[in-house]
Amino acid sequence: MDLSVLEALERDKVLEVLQRDKVLRSLEEERIRKMKSELQEIRRKGAKSFARQYSERTCARCQRPLGKLWNCGATCRGCSHRICSRCRVAITARDWKCTVCHAYRDVKIKSGEWFLEERAKKYPGVSDRHETTGERILKSYRSLSNIAIVPPTPPPFTQTPSFNRSGGLQTSRPFTKSMENLFVSLTSHMKKISKSQNDVNAEQTLLTTDSCSYRKERRSQSDTAINCPFEVGGAPSLSELVRQARAQEGAESSQACTDDDTYQGAELQLEKRGSVGSIGAGLGGHDPNSSRAGDIELALGYSGRTSCLEVSVRACRNLPYGDAKRKKCHPCVKLHLLPDGGKQKTAVKRNTTDPVFKETLEFKMERPLLASRTLQASVWHSGTLKRKVFLGEALVPLGGWDFEEDSARWLPLCPPAQTGDLQGRGPVEQQSRTLQIKVRFSSSPPAVQEPRAAPPSRGGSLVGQLAVQVTGATNMAVDKSPGAVHSSVKGVLALPGGVQLAQESGVQSLSSGSPWDHSLVFSAVPTAGLQGACLQLSLYDHTPLGLKPRLLGRSTLEEGLSWQRVQQTPNTWHDFGLPFLASDAVQRT
Amino acid sequence: MFCAVSTMTDGDYDYLIKLLALGDSGVGKTTFLYRYTDNKFNPKFITTVGIDFREKRVVYTATNSNGTTGKTFKVHLQLWDTAGQERFRSLTTAFFRDAMGFLLMFDLTSQQSFLNVRNWMSQLQANAYCENPDIVLVGNKADLADQREVQEKQAKELADKYGIPYFETSAATGSEVDKAVITLLDLVMKRMEQCVDKPTQDAPNGDGASKLAAPPSNEKSVHARPNLLPPLPNLTPPPTTLAGPPPHG
Numbered sequence: 001m002d003l004s005v006l007e008a009l010e011r012d013k014v015l016e017v018l019q020r021d022k023v024l025r026s027l028e029e030e031r032i033r034k035m036k037s038e039l040q041e042i043r044r045k046g047a048k049s050f051a052r053q054y055s056e057r058t059c060a061r062c063q064r065p066l067g068k069l070w071n072c073g074a075t076c077r078g079c080s081h082r083i084c085s086r087c088r089v090a091i092t093a094r095d096w097k098c099t100v101c102h103a104y105r106d107v108k109i110k111s112g113e114w115f116l117e118e119r120a121k122k123y124p125g126v127s128d129r130h131e132t133t134g135e136r137i138l139k140s141y142r143s144l145s146n147i148a149i150v151p152p153t154p155p156p157f158t159q160t161p162s163f164n165r166s167g168g169l170q171t172s173r174p175f176t177k178s179m180e181n182l183f184v185s186l187t188s189h190m191k192k193i194s195k196s197q198n199d200v201n202a203e204q205t206l207l208t209t210d211s212c213s214y215r216k217e218r219r220s221q222s223d224t225a226i227n228c229p230f231e232v233g234g235a236p237s238l239s240e241l242v243r244q245a246r247a248q249e250g251a252e253s254s255q256a257c258t259d260d261d262t263y264q265g266a267e268l269q270l271e272k273r274g275s276v277g278s279i280g281a282g283l284g285g286h287d288p289n290s291s292r293a294g295d296i297e298l299a300l301g302y303s304g305r306t307s308c309l310e311v312s313v314r315a316c317r318n319l320p321y322g323d324a325k326r327k328k329c330h331p332c333v334k335l336h337l338l339p340d341g342g343k344q345k346t347a348v349k350r351n352t353t354d355p356v357f358k359e360t361l362e363f364k365m366e367r368p369l370l371a372s373r374t375l376q377a378s379v380w381h382s383g384t385l386k387r388k389v390f391l392g393e394a395l396v397p398l399g400g401w402d403f404e405e406d407s408a409r410w411l412p413l414c415p416p417a418q419t420g421d422l423q424g425r426g427p428v429e430q431q432s433r434t435l436q437i438k439v440r441f442s443s444s445p446p447a448v449q450e451p452r453a454a455p456p457s458r459g460g461s462l463v464g465q466l467a468v469q470v471t472g473a474t475n476m477a478v479d480k481s482p483g484a485v486h487s488s489v490k491g492v493l494a495l496p497g498g499v500q501l502a503q504e505s506g507v508q509s510l511s512s513g514s515p516w517d518h519s520l521v522f523s524a525v526p527t528a529g530l531q532g533a534c535l536q537l538s539l540y541d542h543t544p545l546g547l548k549p550r551l552l553g554r555s556t557l558e559e560g561l562s563w564q565r566v567q568q569t570p571n572t573w574h575d576f577g578l579p580f581l582a583s584d585a586v587q588r589t
Numbered sequence: 590m591f592c593a594v595s596t597m598t599d600g601d602y603d604y605l606i607k608l609l610a611l612g613d614s615g616v617g618k619t620t621f622l623y624r625y626t627d628n629k630f631n632p633k634f635i636t637t638v639g640i641d642f643r644e645k646r647v648v649y650t651a652t653n654s655n656g657t658t659g660k661t662f663k664v665h666l667q668l669w670d671t672a673g674q675e676r677f678r679s680l681t682t683a684f685f686r687d688a689m690g691f692l693l694m695f696d697l698t699s700q701q702s703f704l705n706v707r708n709w710m711s712q713l714q715a716n717a718y719c720e721n722p723d724i725v726l727v728g729n730k731a732d733l734a735d736q737r738e739v740q741e742k743q744a745k746e747l748a749d750k751y752g753i754p755y756f757e758t759s760a761a762t763g764s765e766v767d768k769a770v771i772t773l774l775d776l777v778m779k780r781m782e783q784c785v786d787k788p789t790q791d792a793p794n795g796d797g798a799s800k801l802a803a804p805p806s807n808e809k810s811v812h813a814r815p816n817l818l819p820p821l822p823n824l825t826p827p828p829t830t831l832a833g834p835p836p837h838g
Binding site (some may be wrong): 013014017018020021024028031091095099107108110112114115117118119121122123132134137198238239242243245246352373 | 599602603604607638639641642644667679680683684687689719720723754777780781784785789
């Protein structure tokens with residue numbers, strides 16, 4: 001079977017159908033939204049809530065007093081409140097519910113929530129259970145039609161022989177599975193695995209294009225990612241769309257790793273588990289280092305009804321003193337939904353390093369959007385008359401969060417200032433003001449090198465390509481106002497002998513919690529010169545309003561040992577956490 | 590119980606029900622749906638590219654527990670049509686998970702299409718939203734009596750084995766087409782109620798008896814059917830191809 005026979009015409013036909021479906025879907029979403037707001041209204045009217053204590057002898061809905069012998073009410077099976085006979089709605093001859101529970105039940109049926117719930121039982125762990133296959137394929141089309149510009153042909157491994165389905169229909173399972181495995185490395189917008197996708201990109205670029213055109217592509221990608229539903233050039237085939245959509249589906253459900261594992265190959269599971277695990281370790285595990293700023297207990301939930309992310313700030317423990325001299329601490333917690341989801345604040349608790357907040361803060365945001373957001377919980381000491389003192393923070397990338405599991409978790413708080421090597425740290429345990437980069441040196445035969453930029457190679461020494469990826473910057477959002485970081489990176493590689501190579505990445509709008517993807521490729525770097533090299537990276541913020549990109553920070557990699565490592569093990573990525581240079585040095589330039 | 594209403598461009602409906610037709614290529618899924626939505630017949634065979642859907646709005650009258658008719662609701666039907674061709678299989682099966690009910694069709698004049706029903710059932714089990722979704726078995730092209738290869742008894746037996754209703758329809762004449770869709774819709778509507786009322790079973794008095802108190806539709810109570818679908822053999826060999834190793838080794 002050859003999937004490549006799905007020609008562009010067929011793809012367009014399917015996309016057309018999916019567009020029609022999208023219209024219907026938006027109609028449906030609007031209807032559901034209305035319905036839910038009506039339900040909200042009904043709930044508000046039926047006032048009794050769990051939070052307050054009422055006397056046993058009133059109806060929970062109309063608050064009319066209930067008698068002891070007659071009209072004594074009965075317990076609603078939905079909410080367990082005592083309800084008078086007037087506030088009941090019969091479902092069947094024997095079964096009834098109170099008005100609020102009935103309205104809730106009604107909405108659950110009419111909105112199709114029942115279906116999503118049932119499906120979630122079979123496919124637990126799918127992060128966005130509202131997303132339909134059609135939606136996913138349209139999304140894949142968008143992202144793939146952008147990616148597809150980079151590799152002129154689909155990646156070689158798409159032509160695996162495992163498509164053979166001669167064994168009948170049942171064999172499509174391994175088919176699906178293998179495709180999921182393959183495309184895990186290509187799914188772009190799933191942040192959890194976007195790293196591997198970036199790597200694919202970068203590698204292909206190294207092989208096929210020079211850094212200049214690569215830069216251009218990156219830029220066009222980030223530009224068009226905002227709104228470019230249909231591009232003609234380099235659009236993916238229908239089969240690719242299906243594969244990617246299915247891959248995402250698989251990747252999502254594999255998070256749960258329940259008995260539905262037949263879908264997933266072992267490798268995929270391993271990989272996924274790894275990434276989820278690293279988040280989990282960052283969240284639940286306790287840092288063996290003592291340099292912590294206490295812990296914060298958070299519970300996250302998503303209310304589909306109000307389309308709100310609900311963050312329950314339970315408590316903190318072992319906080320440092322905000323006012324160390326007087327041993328005072330008046331903590332409060334600020335929540336930011338990075339990069340652009342607004343902020344919320346708890347009340348200030350006085351004189352405690354183990355405050356109990358028990359506050360639920362809500363962020364209005366559609367669920368699919370959450371995956372690309374990071375929740376930043378920062379703890380502040382609120383001194384009277386003085387500025388707030390930052391005590392610590394925890395970052396929770398929401399892409400990997402299982403909202404269905406509603407248990408609270410203790411997360412370690414990272415103290416405001418900490419230095420040291422970032423290696424081996426998960427993305428959650430951020431430290432202050434460092435630029436996280438990956439460096440790879442690949443010595444390649446000189447034939448591949450473009451002669452233009454090649455510096456005089458001394459003594460016939462080999463030249464190679466130095467690829468640098470900026471994967472993130474920590475605590476940038478604390479220092480600047482939270483909001484999407486439209487960032488770019490400029491890199492200058494200074495080699496001994498006065499040769500300087502400059503590269504600039506495209507502008508990307510990414511939050512500090514999600515992996516970045518600024519790639520710089522320096523070609524024709526002499527292997528011998530690497531030891532004495534100095535790489536200076538400048539991070540710029542391109543705010544939509546600003547005329548000139550703002551310099552956010554600057555870091556250098558000049559340590560001889562680091563370069564030695566890069567040079568001695570070529571063709572592998574080396575991680576570095578570069579501290580930002582002191583701010584005064586930044587301002588000077 | 591159902592009747593069609595004409596206007597359907599607005600969001601003024603009570604339920605959006607998504608059904609999906611599946612079955613071998615050429616059994617008449619597209620013409621079946623065309624007959625149902627537009628009451629027309631197109632004898633030409635135009636193969637469906639991947640996936641398509643049609644819409645129809647109907648009015649549903651709920652049946653009360655005592656058998657009287659209750660409230661009426663407007664139901665917007667989204668009827669997904671899938672390509673039967675093998676090469677679209679990965680696309681079409683991906684859409685199974687979004688459908689609430691299924692019209693599993695075969696061609697009464699093609700024994701092979703009937704034999705494949707079993708395969709389609711396992712596809713459904715694997716890809717649908719739950720292990721035992723609401724399905725109606727449809728033998729189409731009943732009007733071509735002289736070319737018939739599948740006997741009603743045979744098909745009925747298979748349907749009984751799965752515990753699903755069976756209809757012999759003709760998109761050409763329109764016979765039983767509405768009935769098949771409506772039966773499926775009815776099953777889905779009942780399923781919805783069942784699903785939301787399930788959690789109340791631990792309450793003192795009902796424990797699910799109320800569910801069955803409603804008289805079954807024109808078919809037998811399908812939800813009570815045992816799960817007769819044999820579990821799929823575990824066909825997952827170790828993956829042959831790997832995504833590249835993580836970049837930083």
